[in-house]
Amino acid sequence: xxxxxxxxxxxxxxxxxxxxxxxxxxxxxxxxxxxxxxxxxxxxxxxxxxxxxxxxxxxxxxxxxxxxxxxxxxxxxxxxxxxxxxxxxxxxxxxxxxxxxxxxxxxxxxxxxxxxxxxxxxxxxxxxxxxxxxxxxxxxxxxxxxxxxxxxxxxxxxxx
Numbered sequence: 089x090x091x092x093x094x095x096x097x098x099x100x101x102x103x104x105x106x107x108x109x110x111x112x113x114x115x116x117x118x119x120x121x122x123x124x125x126x127x128x129x130x131x132x133x134x135x136x137x138x139x140x141x142x143x144x145x146x147x148x149x150x151x152x153x154x155x156x157x158x159x160x161x162x163x164x165x166x167x168x169x170x171x172x173x174x175x176x177x178x179x180x181x182x183x184x185x186x187x188x189x190x191x192x193x194x195x196x197x198x199x200x201x202x203x204x205x206x207x208x209x210x211x212x213x214x215x216x217x218x219x220x221x222x223x224x225x226x227x228x229x230x231x232x233x234x235x236x237x238x239x240x241x242x243x244x245x246x247x248x
Contacts, residue, residue, distance in 0.1 A: 093130045096141050101126075103142065104149045108173050111153035121156060125149040159215065194240055199234075201225075 104125050108118035125148050129136065136144065195203045201223050208222060209230070210216045216234075220227045 093126060093133050096128050096129065096145065100142060100145050103113065104145050107149045108153055109147060111150065117156065119151060121149065121152050123150045128152065142188065190244060193244055198237065198240075202233050205230055206237055209234060 097180070101122065105118060105122045106123070108121040109115065111122060112118050125145065125215070128148055204223055205219055205225075208219045214222070216227045216230045219225075220230045223230070225233075
C-alpha cells in the first residue's frame, strides 16, 4: 500500500516538527528539516509501506536532522559567507561601491557560473552535491571552483 504523504503531513506534521526542534534547537532549521522529511517521504511514497507511519516519520526526521548536524560540523559557517552577507546588507554607499568593485574583481576572470555556484553554496546553503546537480558540474568541479574563489577572495582582501 502506497503512503499518502498529504494525509501524513496533516496528521503527523506537528510530531515531526517537535522532533526536529528537539534535535536541532532552532525553529527555522526545524521547519526546514520537517519540510525535508516530508519531501523524502513524498519522493519514495510508492516504495514505502504505510503500516507504521509515526515510526517511519520519526526515523526519517531523525536522519534528516542528524545529517544536517553532521553537515554543520563538517562545513561550519565560513567567514566568506559572512562577508557576502555584509556586502549584501550594506547601506553605506561608499562601502557598497567598494564591495561591488571587490565582487567584480573576484568574479571577473572566473567562468560565468562561478557566481551562481558561490551564491547557491554560501548563501543558499546548498550542499556541493546539490550545487553540482543544479549547475551541471561534477562535485569535484564545484569544490574546485569554490576553493579558487576563496583563494582569490583572500588574496583580494589582503591587497585591499
